[in-house]
Each structure stands twice: as C-alpha cells, then as structure tokens.
Amino acid sequence: MLRTLTTIHVDCLFDGIDFHRAFTRARFEELNMDLFRNCLDPVESCLKDATMNKSSTSVDEVLLVCGYTRIPKVQQIFQVFFSGKELCKSINQDEAVAYGASVQAAILIEIVQVLQDITLSDVISLFLEQGWEKEVMQCVF
Structure with missing residues (x-):
C-alpha cells in the first residue's frame, strides 16, 4: 500500500533544534x-x-534500477515516456545492479572469454537532495 503522508523527524537539525x-x-x-x-x-x-x-517496436523491456526509480511518480513518468509500456518488475532491481557489476568485473579482469564482446557503458547517476532554508524546503541538485 502506498503512503500519501509521512512525518519527518530530524533530531538536532540545527543548533539543538529538533x-x-x-x-x-x-x-x-x-x-x-x-x-x-x-x-x-x-x-x-x-x-x-x-x-x-x-516506440514499443524499438524497446522490448523497460527495467528501472536504482533507488529513485522506486518512487511511484518516477515510474509513472517513465511509463508515460514509453507510451504506456508496462515497466518490467519481474527482475529484482538490486540483483540487476549486482549482476551488471559482476559482469563488468569479469570483463575488466578478462577471466571469462565469452564476455569479451560485451561492453557496459557507465551510467550517469542522478540523485535527489533536499536543502532547508528558514524552514522552507527547497530543491537543490
């Protein structure tokens, strides 16, 4: 069940103020x-x-991995971008990242002959941060 409200508690945020x-x-x-x-x-x-x-003829599957892709709004944005295509949820996101890292490690140390034709590209990681100014939340990047 998705939650629509949460309470944020930060002890001692600034000068002993909770x-x-x-x-x-x-x-x-x-x-x-x-x-x-x-x-x-x-x-x-x-x-x-x-x-x-x-288009669906060019893209077979849409698999989102990493923390921010678990945000429902991000999933919705990607689904709309890919014209309503269902996102692949049958693969564990964390395992996909670990698998990719292990394949990259095998390529780098050249221990698996069959992987020599595979290349993995670096991905630009996007992250979200929040900053506080006079108790008004502002987005910073």
Missing part, C-alpha cells in the same frame, strides 16, 4: 518534479546515440 513536520506525497512530487523529469535526459540521449526511438 524538526518535525508532516509531509505529503503530493508536496514531495511537486518539489521534485523538475528533477524527476531530468531523469529522462540520459534515456533520451541513450536512445538517440543508439539511433532508436521510444
């Missing part, structure tokens, strides 16, 4: 919408570099 505030999913999404949309930039660049488009 911070407690209710925070809604809608407000979180509103504050971060520009950052969420920026998540599409590397995907668009990758598709362009591969001379592919986002």
